Every structure is written in C-alpha cells, then in structure tokens.
Amino acid sequence: MRKSCDWFSSETGIYKSKHMSIELPSDPFLDVVSFIFSHTHQGVSAFVDSSSGSSITYTELQDLVKSVASGLHEFGISQGQVVLILLPNNIYFPIIYLAALSIGAIVTALNPLSSFAEINKQLTDLNVGIAFTLPLYLENIKQMGIRSVAVPENRDFDSSLLEFSCFNRLLLSNPKLTPKPIINQEDTAALLFSSGTTGLSKGVIITHGNLIATVELFVRFEASQYENPAWENVYLAAVPMFHVYGLALLVTGLVSLGSTIVVMRRFSEEEMIRAIERYRVTHFPTVPPILSALIRVKGDHDLGCLKQVSCGATPVIKKLIQDFLQSFPKVDFIQGYGLTETTAVGTRGFNTKNIRKYNSVGLLAPNMEAKVVDCNTGVCLPPGNSGELLLRGPGIMKGYLNNADATASTIKDGWLHTGDIAHFDQDGFLYISDRLKDMIKYKGFQVAPADLEAVLISLPEILDVAVTGVMDEEAGEIPVAFVVKRPGSALSSADVIDYMSNKVAPYKKVRKVVFANSIPRSAAGKILRSQLRSYGISKM
Structure with missing residues (x-):
C-alpha cells in the first residue's frame, strides 16, 4: 500500500506545495x-x-x-x-x-x-x-x-x-x-x-x-x-x-x-x-x-x-x-x-x-x-x-x-x-528528465535524449551535443547524435558509438553520428530538435 504524507496523497495522486499557501x-x-x-x-x-x-x-x-x-x-x-x-x-x-x-x-x-x-x-x-x-x-x-x-x-x-x-x-x-x-x-x-x-x-x-x-x-x-x-x-x-x-x-x-x-x-x-x-x-x-x-x-x-x-x-x-x-x-x-x-x-x-x-x-x-x-x-x-x-x-x-x-x-x-x-523524490523535490514529444521510440523502447546527451558530454573531445530521433523503417526511430567537436579533435563517428555502447543499455545506443558546427537553440537555450531532424536527414 502506498504511503501518504502531508504533501502527497495516495488517494488522489496530488502533490501539494510543501510551502505555506x-x-x-x-x-x-x-x-x-x-x-x-x-x-x-x-x-x-x-x-x-x-x-x-x-x-x-x-x-x-x-x-x-x-x-x-x-x-x-x-x-x-x-x-x-x-x-x-x-x-x-x-x-x-x-x-x-x-x-x-x-x-x-x-x-x-x-x-x-x-x-x-x-x-x-x-x-x-x-x-x-x-x-x-x-x-x-x-x-x-x-x-x-x-x-x-x-x-x-x-x-x-x-x-x-x-x-x-x-x-x-x-x-x-x-x-x-x-x-x-x-x-x-x-x-x-x-x-x-x-x-x-x-x-x-x-x-x-x-x-x-x-x-x-x-x-x-x-x-x-x-x-x-x-x-x-x-x-x-x-x-x-x-x-x-x-x-x-x-x-x-x-x-x-x-x-x-x-x-x-x-x-x-x-x-x-x-x-x-x-x-x-x-x-x-x-x-x-x-x-x-x-x-x-x-x-x-x-x-x-x-x-x-x-x-x-x-x-x-x-x-x-x-x-x-x-x-x-x-x-x-x-x-x-x-x-x-x-x-x-x-x-x-x-x-x-x-x-x-x-x-x-x-x-x-x-x-x-x-x-x-x-x-x-x-x-x-x-x-x-x-x-x-x-x-x-x-x-x-x-x-x-x-x-x-x-x-x-x-x-x-x-x-x-x-x-x-x-x-x-x-x-x-521522497523529499518532494522535482526532477525534469525530458519532453514527452522528444522521446525516441526505438523498437518499442522509450529513449530519453537528455539521458544520452548527459553521457556524451562527458567525453572530453565533445564541446556540445544533442540527440534526437530519426525515422527508421526497421526500428521506427533511431537515436542520432549531433556532435560539435573541440577544435583540433580527431574524434570519429565510430569513437562516439563505441564510447556509448559501453555506457548505456543496448536499446539506448546511438546508431548514427552527425558532426556539426553548432547545435541550434532557441533564445531560451532549448535545443531545436526539429531543425536537427531536418539537418540530419539531409546528411544521412
């Protein structure tokens, strides 16, 4: 049986602010x-x-x-x-x-x-x-x-x-x-x-x-x-x-x-x-x-x-x-x-x-x-x-x-x-993981782009990165990484794919890599994934 607390009701499913009204x-x-x-x-x-x-x-x-x-x-x-x-x-x-x-x-x-x-x-x-x-x-x-x-x-x-x-x-x-x-x-x-x-x-x-x-x-x-x-x-x-x-x-x-x-x-x-x-x-x-x-x-x-x-x-x-x-x-x-x-x-x-x-x-x-x-x-x-x-x-x-x-x-x-x-979490703090519309559906599995981006950015040779889904006949969608390399880097697509294969579950693997000069973002800093998809299709 779910436990209720003063900020979450198991009966209604409603979370309330822990602050006074x-x-x-x-x-x-x-x-x-x-x-x-x-x-x-x-x-x-x-x-x-x-x-x-x-x-x-x-x-x-x-x-x-x-x-x-x-x-x-x-x-x-x-x-x-x-x-x-x-x-x-x-x-x-x-x-x-x-x-x-x-x-x-x-x-x-x-x-x-x-x-x-x-x-x-x-x-x-x-x-x-x-x-x-x-x-x-x-x-x-x-x-x-x-x-x-x-x-x-x-x-x-x-x-x-x-x-x-x-x-x-x-x-x-x-x-x-x-x-x-x-x-x-x-x-x-x-x-x-x-x-x-x-x-x-x-x-x-x-x-x-x-x-x-x-x-x-x-x-x-x-x-x-x-x-x-x-x-x-x-x-x-x-x-x-x-x-x-x-x-x-x-x-x-x-x-x-x-x-x-x-x-x-x-x-x-x-x-x-x-x-x-x-x-x-x-x-x-x-x-x-x-x-x-x-x-x-x-x-x-x-x-x-x-x-x-x-x-x-x-x-x-x-x-x-x-x-x-x-x-x-x-x-x-x-x-x-x-x-x-x-x-x-x-x-x-x-x-x-x-x-x-x-x-x-x-x-x-x-x-x-x-x-x-x-x-x-x-x-x-x-x-x-x-x-x-x-x-x-x-x-x-x-x-x-x-x-x-x-x-x-x-x-x-x-x-x-x-x-x-x-x-x-158990203390009432909220965590945002991704946008519902940005989720990649690979062979029925849901893959969050933000999860893959967090792994990829830890690779020292990557300056900036974004991941989005691109249509694929067999898988439905595949995760594609758009990578901005650091100046002078010799990083290859194979290097990126190999790096990810050891870090994530098999269905989350990056299937293709596209190198770009920059990642398109809105004025508020949000990744413009629709632009990436169009760019990716033209490069693949």
Whole structure:
C-alpha cells in the first residue's frame, strides 16, 4: 500500500506545495501594474544599461510609465488593443510594457531575430495598434500596416533625431493625464508565443491575475526565503525579456522589490564579465548556454560579488552543474521550472545547510499542485516514478489564442498537461528528465535524449551535443547524435558509438553520428530538435 504524507496523497495522486499557501489579492478589479507599485521598498536604481551606464531610478520609473501610458492614450491606444514589443533587452522595454498594461492594453513580445514571415504569421488575427522596435526593423513593421515607434538603445539618445521623435513625445507626455480604465484580474494582459506542449507555435493568453500570481508566488516568495533585503540585490539581465522567464522575473516581479537590473542589450562573454565586475552583480539568472559561457571565461576575473546563479527554461545536464560548482564553490546555485503556460510559476530550488539538491528544479511553489501520470495509462504515480507532469494553480494560462482544441487538449479539468517527463523524490523535490514529444521510440523502447546527451558530454573531445530521433523503417526511430567537436579533435563517428555502447543499455545506443558546427537553440537555450531532424536527414 502506498504511503501518504502531508504533501502527497495516495488517494488522489496530488502533490501539494510543501510551502505555506500565500493569500493572493481578492480584489477582482486589480491590475498587475498597480499591484507592483503598491509595494514599498528602498531601491534606488531600477534599470541600468550595461554598456553605457545609462540608468533609470525607481523614482523616475513610475513617472516614465505614467508618461508613456498617457502618450499611448494620446496615440489612440485603448483597452484591449495589442501593443507589440519587438526589442532585444533594453532599459525602455519595462517602461513600454508596464505603461501598456496600466491602460488595459495587451502586450505581445516577440524575438526581434525572428523572420518577418514568422512575425507576420504570429500577428495574424491580433488587433495590433502600435509596435515598438529598433530603427533597423522600422520599415519592415510599417510594411505590415502597423504604426511603429523606433526605440533608442539607451537614455543618451539625440532627442532631436527624427527617427526618435515619436518615442520622445511619449516620454514627454503629461503623466497626470494617464487614463485609469477599470481592469479586471481576468482581463488579458499579455500574449506570449510558445511551442506549447504539442509543438506548433501558439499564442498563450496571460491575465493580470496570472502575472500577480507570478509576482507573489515566484519572485517575491523566493526573495522572502533570504535574509538580505531584496533592494540590495543586483541582477544581470542576459536572458531575453521577450521570453516568459525574463518577462516574469526581470521586467515584472523584481520591480516590486526594488532590486537593480543591469540590462545587457546583446549577449557576449566579454560584456557579461565586464558587467558583473563593474556593477558588482549579485544575482545572475541564466539558461544553460549562458551558464556554460560563465564557467568557460571565469579565469582570474573578480566575480566574488556573485551570491546566486540560477538556471531555468530547460534542464541542465549534471556535468555542467558539476563544472559550475567546481568553478564557483561559494556561489549558491539553484534551478527553477515554469512554462509560458504557467506564467513561469512552477518550482524553485532552495539550498540549506542540510539539503542541496542541485540536479532538482526544486519544490513546488506556494499554491501550486501537481500530478505525475503514466504516459500510457494516465494512472497517477507516487514519488520515485516518472511520468508526464500535470500542474494546477493560479499561474495557469487562460488558454491558447483562437485555438479551443489545443486549449482543451492541454488543460483538462483544470490540470495543465505540461508534456514534460518528471518525477518527485521522497523529499518532494522535482526532477525534469525530458519532453514527452522528444522521446525516441526505438523498437518499442522509450529513449530519453537528455539521458544520452548527459553521457556524451562527458567525453572530453565533445564541446556540445544533442540527440534526437530519426525515422527508421526497421526500428521506427533511431537515436542520432549531433556532435560539435573541440577544435583540433580527431574524434570519429565510430569513437562516439563505441564510447556509448559501453555506457548505456543496448536499446539506448546511438546508431548514427552527425558532426556539426553548432547545435541550434532557441533564445531560451532549448535545443531545436526539429531543425536537427531536418539537418540530419539531409546528411544521412
């Protein structure tokens, strides 16, 4: 008979957060911007441009948000219209975002490196009233018939330049004329695009209530676990603000705490190190490629200011964690887990003197519940057993935009089917092993690509690696390894296959090896396996 504990019920199969529940605001007419600015703190600098040093103080922030909100209203932007932010990280990104939300507009943030065919496709059926982008992309957006505003890279811009005249008008608008619409917590605040739990890109509907939950259950709760005041923390913003990870933490939650956010416009290893040293960065949210870069370039640099490095968006392989702990033995390392569909609320790591589970993505956030179900039968599984992770709680999206079928297949009876393979250990810590859709089915056996990648990366001559399944007439699918060799390496396909044959079960063996110059990844560091499959087929 299964044993129950206070955080897992053998009767219902539900895992509950081990943390105390947090009472969320009950006022239905509360918007996330009012909620953020209702919190007092002693923070001074809000956003700092890493390369120029140009900054926005917390005193200036509220006035700038009100001015831009007033200007948007003057431009004819009203409640329910969509404001497109097509920007890399930029100190004006948070101002545009908060200003739009404060007047009831809906923000959609896209990767500026996307092709304009992709952008056009994602904007179909959206009522986009205005777009904010860099001068470089201005004409392309205008050709889509969307009113566009060029945004400068920092505050030291020439306001007399014609290209920035519209943006300057917004900054100089009268903050006292800001409209104050009635906004409900159930109103849509943001539309973020995700590949979802089933592959194709979908618009995720995020409400003001979802974002309020993110501020409380993710960002403010985590800060409450530590003794030092949050407004003393300095964060380095290298992860993209247009991604839910960056948006939830760097653009939304931390503003309520008064922390300083140092903004990197473009990621480079040199700028990362320079920013950490110059601004004495204490907290560094990363994704695996950035974490790997930090380890690689540490050298003799003075990075003693770092207190915590966190990693999210995609699981971190054990070797990378071990390398980090060896390079930064005094820095707290944690992982977290969340999806666009959960508004980044899910789990968060927390280390104590007695418990340090670096390979785990942590404990369930307050107010969150989970199930782990057998992928074939749907039966709920107890701790120690892997299956598909289901989540329920106040961060769960409203649904997918104009896609009732996808919403219905993803959210069932209030439970979000994440598509991630996971298990809880006996202490309630969660471990993510792979994506359900990425599992390779070799002769009926299920093979997790992440398991093979963890073995392969331990081979010294391999710099980077990814594994995916490629169709095979006899086996159904075969595991194919895409390998980036270290410079000067004479590693062969046979070497890789032989190495793996001694490390894994026969059905898990890598059957083919493709050498590549790089592994394609998303802005959040996730391996783009569909691209690998196409590339692999062309090379085989």
